[in-house]
Amino acid sequence: MDILQPGPVTVGTAPSASETTPGLAPEQLRELYSLMASVRFLDTSAVAWQRQGIIPGYAPELGQEAAQVGSAYALDLDCDFAFPTYREMGVARTIGVDMVAYMSTHKATWHGGMYDPQESRLAPIQAVVAGSVLHAVGWAHGQTLQGTPGVALSYFGDGASSQGDVHEAMNFAAVMNAPVVFFIQNNGWAISVPTEKQVAGGSVSARAAGYGMPAIQVDGNDVVAVYEATRRALDHARTGHGPMVVEAMTYRRGPHSTADDPGRYRSLDDERIDAGKDPLERLRKRMLADGIADDDFFAAAHETARSEEEAIRAGIEALGPRPGSEMFEFVFQETTPSLETQANRWREESDHA
């Protein structure tokens, strides 16, 4: 297991990284692989959808499958809640969100996606970098006030770590001893700016010491290590020990979005050298070596991913625009006279002629 322990990170009260075999059954490893295969296939397909004009844009998560699937797999969906950014498709898939409803955000159907956040335990897709980190802290503090065992899992990246809101969120969480896990996917790049020009001190997890919070830095391309680290952090928060930081070191293998051309700021050599091990290939080898999966299994996993994607694509293609009346409908629980007047005017004028 590759849990990294860099010099400056104070581990505090966190359990030390063990070298023992993690407690995942072969069946769970097979499930993790199948999830990653589905996510990988849907992700690369979504890029193709954009090229084919099915969706106007997409933010790929290629290379971050282990970080997303491994962390989300550790959630207890009976009580926990995840707060994504706009690049957590792997998290959504892992916790079982309706993927047509999730991907509808990229179809430009509805900004936050069409899924039910309460039911799915996934907050709406968040376009503002670091926008939801404070929401996670507030939600977590609510669990403390209610005496419920839920933990908030807040996703953000190395770029977002520059936002003042992240500082405010970590400080609030530590002061309030809120059950929140700050899960950083350090994927090396914030659009065109590399981590070394983004994160002073070289790691986000090192900052946890300043808030008196434990941190684990983990190889984000090792799904088992990510799962294990996240499970420990969730346990830590759940048992009343307060917030914790997990920093998964991974790599954004693709562009920032379908409109981005990484050739303008990094070379192919950079990508070859920095991308690290392919998370899927890594787990595949491990399973083969341990004899818990054979080629038939992998072929079946890929076939499932393929048919899943087909169904999701069909669902996305079938999505029409929402009725324009919804623009007005969801502004308030109780609408205002002015807004009603505007809605009526809109209705009349769209029916005109």
Add this chain to the structure above:
Amino acid sequence: MLESTTATLDAAVEYAEVEHLSMQQALNRALDDVLTADPKTLVFGEDCGRLGGVFRITDGLQAKHGDARVFDTPLAESGILGMSVGLAMAGFHPIPEVQFDGFAYPAINQIVCQIARMNYRSRGKLPMPVTLRVPSFGGIRAPEHHGESLEALFAHVPGLKVVSPSDAHDAYHLLKYAASRPDPVIFMEPKSRYWQKGPVDMRDGGTLSGARIVRPGRHLTLVAWGAMVARCLQVAELAAEDGIDVEVLDLRWLKPIDAEALARSVGKTRRAVVVHEAPLTSGLGAEVAQLITQQCFDTLKAPVERVTGFDVPYPSGDLEDEYIPNIDRILLGIQRVLEYRRG
């Protein structure tokens, strides 16, 4: 490092008299000129350096002017604007970029409480010659927070000036003009017009301080700014088919508003419709309507009409065309004014 130069803005670069440029290119040339002429100028923001900006407005500027003067910042708008305050206090002329309109919100504290007030607080000792470039307005099917119209928000803040160009020519000259002013200017770039080409007279910008009549007419004045100017010009052509001669006034400066230009135009046409993408309530249309009514009340043939976005969060791409004033909605606004009879 930064060297001093005696070159003036206008003498800095020799161009052909009239060039055919997109607004993107015109803004890039304006920044290049300002960086060349004024060694105190700094251009920075998220992805502004090596990438050249997500809309390529700063493309090539880092290579030409060096990474001390054109640089990438961490991803934090409040930090970008806060740093601008300190740089201006140290004598620089910052031209920061907020990558998208919606990401000005995280920086509102620094914009409203510091940049807008530092001159006043210091009794004129600490001017803030900051030109904040904000790719603005909708129309490109972008995700949430990438299609906002913040002019009323900014215009409401004492200490700020606000301007928005509608074509490549104005983009080039207004940006150079804004960057040469001693007060903070919010420069709202209509991103849906970035790719539109037009003639730019590189030598003669004309009068840059007020509004501009882009189409003269006799029967009614359409008042607009940014991307709505081009749409109003289309409407004016269609109205002409129906025998209505529409004047289009590009307001350009949203603070201060050129009240005299409004009075001159509407005093002549006696009818006015204001068009903007921003939501209706407390939008600048209200301000414009009040200025017209105040000045032309006796001769107005009808109340000033507003055709605007709705009081809803800017919708997703599929509904964008339902939200932004379209040709029919503007024509219907015109029709309401034409039909009005004092009763």
Add this chain to the structure above:
Amino acid sequence: MSGRHTGEHIHTVEGTDPHLHVEVHEPAEGADAGLRPVLLIHGFSSSSKLNWGDTGWISTLQGAGRRVISVDLPGHGRSASPEDLDSYSPSRIRADLLQIVFDAGARPVRPGDPSSGLDVIGYSLGSRLAWEFGATQPELVHRLVLGGPNKEDPLASFDLLAAQRYLADGTPIEDESTAGLLKMAQLLPSNDLFALLSLIEAIKSEPFDPAEAVPHMPMLLVAGEKDERATTMPELAELAARAGGMVEQLLVPGRNHSNAVTSRVFKDAAVAFLGA
């Protein structure tokens, strides 16, 4: 897997660790053909990067769904330059290669199992090593592709003394082949000249005798039409054919010993031959 051959598994086959740099390149995403790995052996004064990476071989093979094992020979590329002469002897290199391919997962050929066995592609000196490797490992090697092959190792006739004199005080080298090889070695600042001379010295003590051990597996021989270092290719082909192996030959139009290696014709033929 990548890095020096000392990483997780240290095998001091001959009592010392040769510190050879090995890289394993996985098939391109979604292209895995499920076939046996391909071992690449580069030429004298070259490296895996120069001979196989920059020339597009590795990406071509990956694109064809092949798993590729590349090794830098001692004194070349990112491998170490051991002091002892024995580390450079062809027999020792063959032993190291055997251990490397086993560590990388290659297994003896099992009839009916396309993922078993090992395909080997060599170029120039690498072809000599591949010939001998195929001849001595018939259970492991499935097919051979030999580029720019020669029945006599040009390095065996290298005038070592003249080269050493030239390096010491600039005395001109009379033998044309020796001067040419030395010039080639000197062109790359990354080359460890003295390690390369050690390799030559070791080769001279174990000269190539293709008739001594002839590989029996199917073999594709490829050379540039203008390759003066591979004019004896037909004789090698005849040797192999006489021993009962299936042999194909291919001449690449217009190419010589140094530029035949990038040729698409060569790559396409090799991919097809190994995939058959």
Add this chain to the structure above:
Amino acid sequence: MAEISFPLPDLGEGLIEATVLDWLVSPGDQVERNQPLVEVETSKSALELPSPQAGKVIRIHGAPGETINVGEPLVVFEVPDNTAGIVGTVPKDDAPKRRVRLSAVLDED
């Protein structure tokens, strides 16, 4: 459309030129980033040059056998000059469409 020139890159170790062996693309081809463009030979080795970007090839420089200096144009790509920003799409400049017609009696009092 805009053109982007890809000059012969610095091939390392002081090389100043390379000879074209064979082109793997032709004008008119749409290439992907990293796709091999051309085989070249230097005084030290032969190699394939991968494409630094996606685009349509509009010109290639150097027939097989010809020598090109480092920094001289090798391939010219055509790229759309209306590239959108990091998000969103370039709006189409459609002809104006109307459904509403104006009707008014303009009493010039």
